Amino acid sequence: MFLLHTNLFTVKMIKSLLLVGAGGALGSIVRYAVSLLFVHFAIGSHWATLLVNVVGSFLIGLLLPVLSNGAYLFAVVGFCGGFTTFSTFSSQALQLFQSGERVTAVAYMALSVVVSILMVLAGMYVAGKLVK
Secondary structure (H helix, E strand, C coil): CHHHHCHHHCHHHHHHHHHHHHHHHHHHHHHHHHHHHHHHCCCCHHHHHHHHHHHHHHHHHHHCCCCCHHHHHHHHHHHHHHHCCHHHHHHHHHHHHHCCCHHHHHHHHHHHHHHHHHHHHHHHHHHHHHHC
């Protein structure tokens, strides 16, 4: 019970943790569903990761300027954090290199980084237009 009385575990903090957890669970489920679709249609799983990272980057850019704290925790930190994945991106890039697909690996890495950054900017631009 001592931990419940410390500043670490206030009601507000527990609510924040639950919002992030719920959003993260939902984002992870959606990411896995996208991967299953790509496997079903015989498209490489690295392209599914690229897609979710690019879409997630756009969502982050779109949502950052307009969300309140609770919605931010659920949607950006939770959902987008669970939906996008740098660790999967890294392991898939390495697998492509190890399998001799060096051109695909470099294209995959370049597209993932550059397009994701551009999508954050695009999302912020769209959000700016919608808020005005």
